[in-house]
Amino acid sequence: MNNSIRLLQVLPTLNSGGLERGAIDIAEGISKLGNISLVASNGGRLVNQLEQKGIQHLKIPVHSKNPFTIYKNISVLKKIIANKKINIIHTRSRAPAWSSYFASKKLIRSVSTYHNAYNYNNNFKKIYNSGLGKMDKVIAISNFVKNKIIKSYNIPENKIDVIYRGIDQKIFNLEEINRDIIQSFKQKYKIVSDKNIVLFPGRLTSWKGQIEFLEVLKKIERNDVFCYFVGDNKNTSYSQKLFKSIKNYNLENKCKILGNIDDMKVMYSISNIVVNGSQYPEGFGRVIAEAMSMGKPVIAYNHGAAPELLEIYNDKFKIPLNDCPKMIESINEILNMPEDSKKELALKSYEFVKKNFTIEDMISKTFNLYQNLLK
Secondary structure (H helix, E strand, C coil): CCCCCEEEEECCCCCCCHHHHHHHHHHHHHHHCCCEEEEEECCCCCHHHHHHCCCEEEECCCCCCCHHHHHHHHHHHHHHHHHCCCCEEEECCHHHHHHHHHHHCCCCEEEEEECCCCCCCCHHHHHHHHHHHHCCEEEECCHHHHHHHHHHHCCCHHHEEECCCCECCCCCCCCCCCHHHHHHHHHHHCCCCCCEEEEEECCCCHHHCHHHHHHHHHHCCCCCEEEEEECCCCCHHHHHHHHHHHHHCCCCCCEEEEECCCCHHHHHHCCCEEEECCCCCCCCCHHHHHHHHCCCCEEEECCCCHHHHCCCCCHHHEECCCCHHHHHHHHHHHHCCCHHHHHHHHHHHHHHHHHHCEHHHHHHHHHHHHHHHHC
16 A cells, blocks of 8 residues: 555644644645645644745645534645545544544544644533544653643543654754854844843743742842743733832833744743743643753743643752742842753753654654554
């Protein structure tokens, strides 16, 4: 049998986030291995990036949760499957999962990715979430997600493969960055030069926990710390709320919202500590892995997949949820670490990411999963 892969990935939009990044990486990786790779979504700012890599994008309203749109998308996907001779459909979100499932049923092989375990408080939401589990194979992006979906949706364990998200170590690594580039970056974003930089990366949205972290900045008793909130700021209502909270706390001299920036590598490189303050358990935590790959110490709340990523760290890096005193204590400890210890930790962190969370590993494992389905 010909095991050549003709892949269609389906996801809501192509704007920002780990879900989108993973889809683009897999699309490019599968294509480079000599296979056909397409992506269907409702569009977004990353479409150009996808098409520059030679990947065809198909604009379909698969972002919609409207039952009628979901139903109409079934026939649209069926036509694509037939016209493009697709033999694997890979769905990465709950709304399009149902369209993909019925479009591919008894025709081609199907894969889904649970990017998180997804909470539910009624049977309708549980059924909606369970669509991803109906595919031939299910990818969980961490052991945390795997264990949760087995418990929540009764998915057989042998149907699930854990494939961690992949970090591009060609970008995020320990190599020193040209001083002129750093200087230009600092001038562009008006970065302070006389303080320890605490980086809080992540979309500006309530569940990422930026506002809760202001409590830490308010209570930390040192004047040599400055925090930057970096990430997609399309959620304007939350961005405004964060801005007002900073003003109300009188913290303009301790933090600043940068929003979306051009080069995260440079931002990581000039930071002293990276904080992940998600209020809800994350399925993976890409910024944790990126920061570790850059050799930066990470402090995160000890839930979701964070303990898997911080496995090599001791307990001072893993904070009970919203434990403000413990977070302050950890920030102080890390800033006061001897330089030799910081360098040792940086190398250890980089090597841990290299062993467990690389883009090459993610592509290889996903490719093997696809091939095994086509046997």
